[in-house]
Amino acid sequence: MKPPSSTGAAGLGVFRGSVKKLVPGSEALPHMGWNRAEASKEPFQSEHYYFAHTYAAAPVDPSINLATTTYGQQTFTSAVASDAIVGVQFHPEKSQRAGLALIARFFENL
DSSP: OBOSSTTSOOOOOSSOEEEEEOOOSSSOSSEEEEEEEEESSTTOOOEEEEEEESEEEEESOGGGEEEEEEETTEEEEEEEEETTEEEESSBGGGSHHHHHHHHHHHHHTO
C-alpha cells in the first residue's frame, strides 16, 4: 500500500492500493472497539472483531478483498488476502473467540 502522505513510509508493497485517514464525523477517531466485518469470501466469516485505527486500506484489486467494515458513513476494506498472505485491519489477537477462530481457519487453508 502507498503511505498516507508523501512524507510517510513506502510500506512493504505486498498489496497494491493506498492507505487513507478515516474522515472525522460524528464517530470518534481513532476507531476503537468492536465492529462487524462483513465477509465477501472464505475463509473469512462475518463476525465482530476488535478495531483500533485511524487509517484504512483501499486496495486497487477488489479480488483480494475478504471483508469490509462500516464505521459511521465510511466503509473500508478490513481484510485482504492473496496467495498465502493475509492482512486485517482489526486485531485478531484481541478479538477473543472470533479472532482465534479466524486464525485457525487461515492456518487450515494454507
